[in-house]
Amino acid sequence: MNTRPDPVTPLTMRDVAERLGVSTMTVSRALRGQRGIGEATRQRVLAEVAALGYRPNKLARGLRTGGPSELIGLVVTNLANPFYSQLAVGVEEVCVRYGARVMLGSTSEDPDVERDVVTDLLERGVDGLVVVPASHDHSHLGAERLRDTPVVLAASPPMDIDVDCVLVDDFGGTRAACRRLIERGHRRIGFLGLPPSLWTGSERFRGYALALEEAGIAVDERYVSRHRGDSTLAREAARAMLALPDHPTALLTANNRNTVGALLALRDRPDDGEPVALAGFDDIELADMLHLPLTVVSYDAAEVGRAAASLLFERQRSTAPLHPRRVTIATTLIDHPVPR
Amino acid sequence: MNTRPDPVTPLTMRDVAERLGVSTMTVSRALRGQRGIGEATRQRVLAEVAALGYRPNKLARGLRTGGPSELIGLVVTNLANPFYSQLAVGVEEVCVRYGARVMLGSTSEDPDVERDVVTDLLERGVDGLVVVPASHDHSHLGAERLRDTPVVLAASPPMDIDVDCVLVDDFGGTRAACRRLIERGHRRIGFLGLPPSLWTGSERFRGYALALEEAGIAVDERYVSRHRGDSTLAREAARAMLALPDHPTALLTANNRNTVGALLALRDRPDDGEPVALAGFDDIELADMLHLPLTVVSYDAAEVGRAAASLLFERQRSTAPLHPRRVTIATTLIDHPVPR
DNA sequence: CTGTTAGCGCGTTCAA
DNA sequence: TTGAACGCGCTAACAG
Numbered sequence: 001m002n003t004r005p006d007p008v009t010p011l012t013m014r015d016v017a018e019r020l021g022v023s024t025m026t027v028s029r030a031l032r033g034q035r036g037i038g039e040a041t042r043q044r045v046l047a048e049v050a051a052l053g054y055r056p057n058k059l060a061r062g063l064r065t066g067g068p069s070e071l072i073g074l075v076v077t078n079l080a081n082p083f084y085s086q087l088a089v090g091v092e093e094v095c096v097r098y099g100a101r102v103m104l105g106s107t108s109e110d111p112d113v114e115r116d117v118v119t120d121l122l123e124r125g126v127d128g129l130v131v132v133p134a135s136h137d138h139s140h141l142g143a144e145r146l147r148d149t150p151v152v153l154a155a156s157p158p159m160d161i162d163v164d165c166v167l168v169d170d171f172g173g174t175r176a177a178c179r180r181l182i183e184r185g186h187r188r189i190g191f192l193g194l195p196p197s198l199w200t201g202s203e204r205f206r207g208y209a210l211a212l213e214e215a216g217i218a219v220d221e222r223y224v225s226r227h228r229g230d231s232t233l234a235r236e237a238a239r240a241m242l243a244l245p246d247h248p249t250a251l252l253t254a255n256n257r258n259t260v261g262a263l264l265a266l267r268d269r270p271d272d273g274e275p276v277a278l279a280g281f282d283d284i285e286l287a288d289m290l291h292l293p294l295t296v297v298s299y300d301a302a303e304v305g306r307a308a309a310s311l312l313f314e315r316q317r318s319t320a321p322l323h324p325r326r327v328t329i330a331t332t333l334i335d336h337p338v339p340r
Numbered sequence: 341m342n343t344r345p346d347p348v349t350p351l352t353m354r355d356v357a358e359r360l361g362v363s364t365m366t367v368s369r370a371l372r373g374q375r376g377i378g379e380a381t382r383q384r385v386l387a388e389v390a391a392l393g394y395r396p397n398k399l400a401r402g403l404r405t406g407g408p409s410e411l412i413g414l415v416v417t418n419l420a421n422p423f424y425s426q427l428a429v430g431v432e433e434v435c436v437r438y439g440a441r442v443m444l445g446s447t448s449e450d451p452d453v454e455r456d457v458v459t460d461l462l463e464r465g466v467d468g469l470v471v472v473p474a475s476h477d478h479s480h481l482g483a484e485r486l487r488d489t490p491v492v493l494a495a496s497p498p499m500d501i502d503v504d505c506v507l508v509d510d511f512g513g514t515r516a517a518c519r520r521l522i523e524r525g526h527r528r529i530g531f532l533g534l535p536p537s538l539w540t541g542s543e544r545f546r547g548y549a550l551a552l553e554e555a556g557i558a559v560d561e562r563y564v565s566r567h568r569g570d571s572t573l574a575r576e577a578a579r580a581m582l583a584l585p586d587h588p589t590a591l592l593t594a595n596n597r598n599t600v601g602a603l604l605a606l607r608d609r610p611d612d613g614e615p616v617a618l619a620g621f622d623d624i625e626l627a628d629m630l631h632l633p634l635t636v637v638s639y640d641a642a643e644v645g646r647a648a649a650s651l652l653f654e655r656q657r658s659t660a661p662l663h664p665r666r667v668t669i670a671t672t673l674i675d676h677p678v679p680r
Numbered sequence: 681c682t683g684t685t686a687g688c689g690c691g692t693t694c695a696a
Numbered sequence: 697t698t699g700a701a702c703g704c705g706c707t708a709a710c711a712g
Contacts, residue, residue, distance in 0.1 A: 060688075061689080
């Protein structure tokens with residue numbers, strides 16, 4: 001005989017209370033371990049809760065208490081990119097430490113989608129937002145639109161708004177990589193990069209250009225290609241550069257997609273003696289098992305997420321209005337040898 | 341002059357209504373585009389909403405309507421693993437199509453954490469759950485504990501509970517890979533795998549063992565190592581196998597971590613003439629740019645997520661109680677040549 | 681077309 | 697120690 005109420009209607013505190021002949025308050029108190037309740041009653045309540053499989057409704061509770069939802073919104077451009085999934089790992093890790101959960105939003109790099117996603121997350125009551133912006137327009141992330149919900153930008157600094165951000169040392173990392181190539185005697189260095197409209201695109205190019213300048217080398221436009229981070233485009237661009245009579249003796253790539261493209265172009269290239277060196281931003285798994293040596297600018301993507309989430313929780317906890325902070329994650333230059 | 345109410349208290353519908361001298365119902369109707377409201381009033385309300393930056397509280401709305409939260413919980417063992425982040429991509433993709441969001445939960449492969457995470461997600465009102473189980477104990481995912489919340493297991497079939505699941509063709513894929521090695525003349529094939537306690541571990545071993553049996557080859561225990569999927573352990577195991585006087589002429593690895601370990605072991609190995617062949621489950625980026633040829637069992641991890649989410653929404657929409665379904669994602673065998 | 685009443689599930693407040 | 701009334705923000709159901 002099934003004495004449980006209709007299973008399509010979820011159990012409420014009242015169901016538990018009625019079965020015990022007590023008020024909902026008694027159940028509520030027992031559930032939250034609040035003092036001021038008889039130990040015997042407590043046990044009776046908890047036993048019934050377990051028997052019935054009752055679960056409190058955190059949303060209703062939050063509505064009543066007005067407390068934090070313990071929910072963080074994470075808005076990324078493309079979760080398929082390992083950088084962003086690692087970022088998510090870091091955010092999640094810190095959130096769990098603070099008893100919070102992560103709600104995901106993917107924008108497909110579309111600013112309009114970003115607006116909608118941010119709005120939806122706010123309407124769902126997130127306590128804070130970590131956003132990898134899809135464009136330079138951050139107006140929908142400003143204080144007047146978000147009221148008191150804190151935001152942290154990742155991988156890109158705020159434009160015209162006052163919020164925290166976590167950046168990667170795009171400039172320094174790229175400069176170091178370019179210097180390494182110069183140290184090895186390269187003077188004609190090609191750059192396969194992202195469009196200047198992306199923060200990372202302009203910063204990484206700046207690192208490249210400054211390293212050349214410091215070595216007294218002029219930037220040769222024929223050796224620079226600034227397209228979207230697509231490995232097919234990168235491959236074509238690299239191929240074209242390498243077909244020049246005075247082609248670059250080294251390539252510097254602005255992200256892992258470009259590195260893959262360059263690797264493909266180098267692989268396809270007829271072996272005409274002098275090998276072309278390669279360095280790139282972002283580490284690559286198995287990089288030291290490739291058929292050619294590769295120098296990479298490596299950094300901890302999960303750390304970006306951890307830092308962003310930490311800034312969020314710190315701000316949440318602080319009563320005094322902190323002024324906007326900026327954290328930069330360091331990069332390391334790694335030389336991957338070739339096997340044998 | 342700031343005429344807005346105290347910003348720490350979020351705006352409610354009442355704030356909007358009072359400013360307009362209308363009832364909250366009028367605001368509510370205007371906001372939801374419900375018919376039965378004057379066009380002029382509607383515009384007035386919407387204008388005020390925009391001016392104030394009011395945002396409805398979806399949680400309160402959901403509490404009142406009792407409608408779905410349009411929220412799916414995704415519970416994975418380890419988001420850092422590309423397989424699971426790709427799974428998340430697929431789940432998110434389908435959710436967005438249905439107007440839902442994804443709430444993340446990571447278990448670190450700990451069954452106790454899994455229980456807690458699942459409970460928390462349910463208390464937060466998710467409409468459904470996609471779970472990559474951390475163990476064989478699925479009792480906390482059964483109908484009596486979840487009431488009406490549908491669950492789909494990913495990568496592992498349900499044990500003692502009746503729920504949908506999406507699997508990868510672990511058995512068929514591994515058998516195909518092993519056959520390929522046998523076709524190439526190998527008779528001594530080493531297996532670097534996962535523990536039998538994992539579903540994928542036992543299925544992939546089963547594929548290996550059957551392929552051998554079909555070729556009339558007995559399984560040699562010295563050629564089998566079944567440890568956790570850690571590349572360091574895999575490397576040691578591979579090294580030990582290759583040190584045998586009659587060492588395997590080919591290795592078959594049960595997942596990408598094992599493949600990496602095997603690659604490392606093969607790289608370190610003194611070149612004693614005959615090269616050792618390698619095949620493995622899971623594709624590897626840049627596999628065709630390695631220093632040795634690699635055969636992989638490839639499949640679309642995002643498709644696993646898409647299928648899981650689809651099953652969830654289908655079940656949600658269907659009134660009749662569907663019986664448990666099982667979807668298997670196909671695998672493809674890919675031969676990655678070595679460059680040049 | 682608009683407003684009033686009531687109540688979703690829960691917790692605060694105050695009285696018993 | 698326990699319970700009743702009330703309200704969190706919103707909307708269904710029913711007035712007018």
